[in-house]
Amino acid sequence: MSREPVALSVQAGVPQPDNVNRALAGRYRRRRWPDEQYVSGILRGDRVALSRAITLIESSRPEDQEQAERILEACLPNTGKSVRVGVTGVPGVGKSTLIEALGTHLTRALGHKVAVLAVDPSSQVSRGSILGDKSRMETLATDPDAFVRPSPSGGSLGGVARKTRETILLCEAAGFDVVLVETVGVGQSEAAVHGMTDFFLLLMLAGAGDELQGIKRGIMEMADLIAITKAEGDNRVRAEAAKREYENALHLFPPSPSGWSPVVRLCSAVEGMGIAEIWEDVLRYVQLTKANGHFESNRKRQAREWMLETIRYALEDQFFGDQAVRRAMPAIERDVLAGRTSSFAAARRLLNLFRHSAEFADEPN
Numbered sequence: 635m636s637r638e639p640v641a642l643s644v645q646a647g648v649p650q651p652d653n654v655n656r657a658l659a660g661r662y663r664r665r666r667w668p669d670e671q672y673v674s675g676i677l678r679g680d681r682v683a684l685s686r687a688i689t690l691i692e693s694s695r696p697e698d699q700e701q702a703e704r705i706l707e708a709c710l711p712n713t714g715k716s717v718r719v720g721v722t723g724v725p726g727v728g729k730s731t732l733i734e735a736l737g738t739h740l741t742r743a744l745g746h747k748v749a750v751l752a753v754d755p756s757s758q759v760s761r762g763s764i765l766g767d768k769s770r771m772e773t774l775a776t777d778p779d780a781f782v783r784p785s786p787s788g789g790s791l792g793g794v795a796r797k798t799r800e801t802i803l804l805c806e807a808a809g810f811d812v813v814l815v816e817t818v819g820v821g822q823s824e825a826a827v828h829g830m831t832d833f834f835l836l837l838m839l840a841g842a843g844d845e846l847q848g849i850k851r852g853i854m855e856m857a858d859l860i861a862i863t864k865a866e867g868d869n870r871v872r873a874e875a876a877k878r879e880y881e882n883a884l885h886l887f888p889p890s891p892s893g894w895s896p897v898v899r900l901c902s903a904v905e906g907m908g909i910a911e912i913w914e915d916v917l918r919y920v921q922l923t924k925a926n927g928h929f930e931s932n933r934k935r936q937a938r939e940w941m942l943e944t945i946r947y948a949l950e951d952q953f954f955g956d957q958a959v960r961r962a963m964p965a966i967e968r969d970v971l972a973g974r975t976s977s978f979a980a981a982r983r984l985l986n987l988f989r990h991s992a993e994f995a996d997e998p999n
């Protein structure tokens with residue numbers, strides 16, 4: 635039991651530290667489950683197994699990621715059977731409140747099982763505005779037929795999006811037949827969520843004056859349904875005016891490849907108005923696109939896109955994590971900034987370095 639008297643551990647008169655870092659030990663005390671325990675748990679709809687598997691997906695430890703991948707593969711035959719709905723709109727428009735109302739309608743009135751996920755790349759810094767949102771989803775958060783999971787804090791949007799996509803699949807394997815994905819509604823996250831859902835719901839406020847300013851045209855073009863929120867009381871008249879305005883704007887867009895013509899609805903989550911109608915639109919959309927083949931072809935296109943994106947991110951991780959690249963980067967960057975070399979030549983030098991170091995790593999020793 636005695637420790638070797640190495641220079642690093644011996645300091646006369648000073649209490650010697652433990653071999654085990656107690657702060658870290660707690661994290662590993664929970665014993666790793668075998669794959670089978672996760673998979674059978676998820677397929678049974680067990681929330682603990684589902685939550686723990688999602689934690690593996692979100693982990694950055696390589697052994698966790700490998701296990702998450704095996705679990706996902708095993709669950710794959712049981713995925714894909716949900717309706718995936720993306721919900722976007724500027725912060726404050728009422729996304730979380732609507733999801734609470736819609737989700738509760740789905741579980742209580744229609745007997746669905748609803749998973750609520752979120753894509754919020756900023757949540758690394760703020761520890762999740764969506765976490766705060768859980769308080770806006772009080773009923774859903776305690777509903778036995780709902781599963782609410784805050785956004786993963788994965789750093790880049792790509793990382794967060796990948797984790798959310800994989801989480802969708804696990805939720806489906808666990809029997810959730812409606813998946814609602816909320817975006818923060820700023821930046822690029824709408825496109826990421828559009829790329830992982832079947833139906834895209836854009837929430838808009840009946841704002842002061844210039845109605846079409848708030849949201850970029852590209853996002854409006856993605857929308858299958860625009861819902862004007864908070865359309866109650868004094869707001870009702872303005873909401874109706876906004877509805878006509880959006881309907882006119884939608885006519886100017888090219889027809890969607892889905893064959894579906896986007897609709898504009900009024901809703902009020904506090905009055906429960908328009909919520910059931912939104913779901914009826916989703917169902918009409920699903921019926922139409924399943925009949926014309928778009929539903930399936932869109933899912934296939936998305937699956938292919940996920941694969942390509944996974945490759946892109948993996949390559950990027952490898953490149954920027956490569957020792958030779960990291961060593962050479964600062965000097966090459968200085969050359970670019972000083973105008974001694976072009977960005978293109980610098981990039982090629984770094985890529986060559988990366989290729990050689992990858993080849994070297996591949997050689998059997």
Ligand SMILES: Nc1nc2c(ncn2[C@@H]2O[C@H](COP(=O)(O)OP(=O)(O)O)[C@@H](O)[C@H]2O)c(=O)[nH]1
Nearest residue numbers: 724725726727728729730731770864902903904
């Ligand atoms: N009057 C009214 N207020 C609403 C409605 N829906 C949401 N709100 C309020 O709008 C604010 C923002 O809602 P929230 O759901 O957090 O918006 P998010 O940032 O888009 O998720 C909150 O204070 C809500 O209570 C509605 O239908 N009517």
Ligand SMILES: [Mg+2]
Nearest residue numbers: 729730764767
């Ligand atoms: Mg919210």
